[in-house]
Amino acid sequence: MTRRKTNPIPVTWNQEDAYTSTSGKRAQRQQIETLVRWKAPHGTVKIVIYNGWHDSRSDFINHATADYYLRDGGMVRYHVYQ
Helix, strand or coil, X not given: CCCCCCCCCCXXXXXXXXXXXXXXXXXXXXXXXXXXXXXXXXXXXXXXXXXXEECCCCCCCCEEEEEEEECCCCEEEEEEEC
């Protein structure tokens, strides 16, 4: 049985230099990118990570915020948890 190769969903950052200052930060950047891809809803064609790990007044749990652009032209924003 041959497995079909799939292309990963493209991921960019709202702030392009986020999580790039040290090797540890670059590892966290890779972790965030992997998690947001894993959590992508069906039909996602592009992901923009809006914020890396943080908490907020509306969500006290540490999370990243990502915008998922969908094949049908829509966009949804989700919190992705560690």
